[in-house]
Amino acid sequence: MNVRRRIEVSGIVQGVGFRPYVYRLAGEHSLAGHILNTPAGVTIELQGPAASVDEFLKRLPAEAPPLAHITGILVQEIPNSREDGFEILSSERDESVRTLISPDVAVCDDCLRELFDPSDRRYLYPFINCTNCGPRFTIVRSIPYDRALTSMAGFRMCADCQAEYDDPRNRRFHAQPNACWKCGPRVELWNRDGKTIPAHDSMASTVALLDGGKIVAIKGLGGFHLAADATNQSAVELLRTRKLRVEKPFAVMVPDVAAAEAFCEVDAAARRALEGPQRPIVLLHRKPRCLIAEQVAPHNRELGLFLPYTPLHHLLFAKGNFRALVMTSANRSEEPIAIDNREAVERLHDLADFLLVHNRDILWRCDDSVVRPAASKIRQLRRSRGYVPVPMFLHEDLPPILAVGGELKNTICLAKGRHAFMSQHIGDLENLESYGFFQDVIEHFERILEIGPRVIAHDLHPDYLSTKWALAQKGVCLVGVQHHHAHIASCMAENHLEGRLIGFSLDGTGYGTDGQIWGGEVLLADYIGFERTAHFDYVPMPGGAKAIQEPWRMAVAYLAHHWGREFLSLPIPFVRQLDKREVGTILQMLARKVNSPMTSSCGRLFDAVAALVGLRTHVNYEGQAAIELEAAIGGSTDATPYPIELRAEGNTWIFDTLQLFERLFEDLRRQVPVGTISRRFHNGLVEAFVQLAVMLRDQHALERVCMSGGTFQNVFLAENLCSRLETLGFKVFTQAEVPPGDGGLSLGQIMVAAHTHYVEHRSEK
Ligand code: ZN
Ligand code: ZN
Ligand code: FE
Numbered sequence: 001m002n003v004r005r006r007i008e009v010s011g012i013v014q015g016v017g018f019r020p021y022v023y024r025l026a027g028e029h030s031l032a033g034h035i036l037n038t039p040a041g042v043t044i045e046l047q048g049p050a051a052s053v054d055e056f057l058k059r060l061p062a063e064a065p066p067l068a069h070i071t072g073i074l075v076q077e078i079p080n081s082r083e084d085g086f087e088i089l090s091s092e093r094d095e096s097v098r099t100l101i102s103p104d105v106a107v108c109d110d111c112l113r114e115l116f117d118p119s120d121r122r123y124l125y126p127f128i129n130c131t132n133c134g135p136r137f138t139i140v141r142s143i144p145y146d147r148a149l150t151s152m153a154g155f156r157m158c159a160d161c162q163a164e165y166d167d168p169r170n171r172r173f174h175a176q177p178n179a180c181w182k183c184g185p186r187v188e189l190w191n192r193d194g195k196t197i198p199a200h201d202s203m204a205s206t207v208a209l210l211d212g213g214k215i216v217a218i219k220g221l222g223g224f225h226l227a228a229d230a231t232n233q234s235a236v237e238l239l240r241t242r243k244l245r246v247e248k249p250f251a252v253m254v255p256d257v258a259a260a261e262a263f264c265e266v267d268a269a270a271r272r273a274l275e276g277p278q279r280p281i282v283l284l285h286r287k288p289r290c291l292i293a294e295q296v297a298p299h300n301r302e303l304g305l306f307l308p309y310t311p312l313h314h315l316l317f318a319k320g321n322f323r324a325l326v327m328t329s330a331n332r333s334e335e336p337i338a339i340d341n342r343e344a345v346e347r348l349h350d351l352a353d354f355l356l357v358h359n360r361d362i363l364w365r366c367d368d369s370v371v372r373p374a375a376s377k378i379r380q381l382r383r384s385r386g387y388v389p390v391p392m393f394l395h396e397d398l399p400p401i402l403a404v405g406g407e408l409k410n411t412i413c414l415a416k417g418r419h420a421f422m423s424q425h426i427g428d429l430e431n432l433e434s435y436g437f438f439q440d441v442i443e444h445f446e447r448i449l450e451i452g453p454r455v456i457a458h459d460l461h462p463d464y465l466s467t468k469w470a471l472a473q474k475g476v477c478l479v480g481v482q483h484h485h486a487h488i489a490s491c492m493a494e495n496h497l498e499g500r501l502i503g504f505s506l507d508g509t510g511y512g513t514d515g516q517i518w519g520g521e522v523l524l525a526d527y528i529g530f531e532r533t534a535h536f537d538y539v540p541m542p543g544g545a546k547a548i549q550e551p552w553r554m555a556v557a558y559l560a561h562h563w564g565r566e567f568l569s570l571p572i573p574f575v576r577q578l579d580k581r582e583v584g585t586i587l588q589m590l591a592r593k594v595n596s597p598m599t600s601s602c603g604r605l606f607d608a609v610a611a612l613v614g615l616r617t618h619v620n621y622e623g624q625a626a627i628e629l630e631a632a633i634g635g636s637t638d639a640t641p642y643p644i645e646l647r648a649e650g651n652t653w654i655f656d657t658l659q660l661f662e663r664l665f666e667d668l669r670r671q672v673p674v675g676t677i678s679r680r681f682h683n684g685l686v687e688a689f690v691q692l693a694v695m696l697r698d699q700h701a702l703e704r705v706c707m708s709g710g711t712f713q714n715v716f717l718a719e720n721l722c723s724r725l726e727t728l729g730f731k732v733f734t735q736a737e738v739p740p741g742d743g744g745l746s747l748g749q750i751m752v753a754a755h756t757h758y759v760e761h762r763s764e765k
Contacts, residue, residue, distance in 0.1 A: 004078050005046050006045050009044065012102055023088055110130065127358070128311045157178060187356060191354055210316070217338075221309065223329060226326070231292060236293040264305060269374065284302060300628075334428050365424070380737055402453035413746035414446065420750055460481070479756055481752045495706070502693060503523040504706070508604070508710055509603070519601025533652065535655070536605060538598040544595050556586050682720070706733045
């Protein structure tokens, strides 16, 4: 007995090989019917024995193509009709289909096999791809996703490619970037002045240069990389000098997991992260006697490794002798990554010896993503290439809203319905070029997603360029969202939470509602609002932004805060080594309250401790002191937490660090190893937050805790705090798909704006 069913599939199901897949699946079960693209996804009609249709439905989501992302399947019985075989219908609507664009994806196994098959017509072709892999987001100018609106528009397919493109049974059916040696993009090797170096095989020449210790700028998927042999000390040192990037770690590409295992500890979670189609940079513990040059990631126990993701990357490793390449974003510190060939020559002239370019334009820059594998999840630190523009799926419907994020590590977010689309990593907006990029991304996202926001959410900091941009927009409703509230709302949104809960919002810097610099905040929060129930005691930041770059200033600020000038007689090395004149200036600044904004920042407390124990007086990149303090943890003999006192000030609890510093000095006097001090400090923070959580649970009957903010990139703190709380019966929520740092702010801003705006509207009526 035959049945006929209509199946509506929604999500990312177009331009990802879904129709050929369904065609094949229907064939395997000898089902009749058809498939059709619709504005919401695809509609399938199937006719055949009920058992076969059921089997088809079971396999449909389970075996879907790697790039497909199914968000819903709706099945309906309909009357039988006369239809033989299975067809892919191209409706007129097909032309104007509006659908989610897929992210860029690493070259698939089928294409890789062809790449290295001498009998294949694409043998060694650096731009081989199919519907299951290749560039997407970075080559799309506009929607619908169609070759004419991508940077492949200028390449006319040859007869062979066209035949593949038109054949529904082919892996390259409607693969928009389809290309081959005959008709597609090509690579060229340029010297640093942009002159073509005639070469019979540019790839082989490039590999020879890298083997010889040269620095080559290589055009990739979302931008240029600067490449150098990662095991060649002098090449890496040269790159560091040229890039003016004093100690910030470089990412390293290795050919495969086996190579990764030679340099770093790779467990099952790490392997999954490395091999995933998104190919993020994965932070891993380096092995002792690791052969990667020290200058790749100085003073860092982790290395950021990733596997090749374009055919071109695979060709480099196939031909070269090197087993690891530094592949760092091609830019000067904090400028956006270079994407255009001519722009690259201009900007990378002093950085690279040569450039390996090609003529497929990158339309949208997209930095490499960075993740850290954890036991159960992959935790995002920078969500960008490979993930964007896959939306975050929300638990409720939202009106069209734009959120413009923060200032550092900026991302923007556009939401509509149950989708929140977070942008790629935009960078630090204080940089003029990044600010231009920020504006372009907003415009592009609004266009390709067809979302016209009527509400714009922004940070409260009046000097953030994102805030200023938002305030200059006309005809929209503006919602200012407090920085640490946004962090917690971001965590709530990712975990689909509603209602009031305890929020631990710890980071370096965020503008508070009292105009001070917050950063060690405990909030009782829901999406609509928050109560600041506890925070670290305010201390001054002598020199403002300068205190962020120079942790020793924060150490002096804490000492002066607790002991006044008397700290100068403390018998510890840090004090003895201070420059008397500099300290004098700082103490005057503090006494006169000049250029010394008050802060409750958790990041600055880490800075102060790192400076006091002699780890770091000056930092070269954001968060460096905290990272090194965590990396120093050791000496498990004494793990007693340093005491942090909770003191009531009105309705607010203050974390008082006096006793913490007293114990720390005792340890310094007794010459306790830094590893032990760091452990006791970290444990002190854990205990203080646990104690507070227990109190808040008793007071407010809240047992859910959200943890967010850049400080939670600290694995030791995050994991220990989480497990202590869970042992005590708390439900703890953290961020994984969205970065806990400022890259995740935009999502939280969206949620707060959606809720406060809705409430305001109701009260107007
Ligand atoms: Zn492929
Ligand atoms: Zn071709
Ligand atoms: Fe923050």
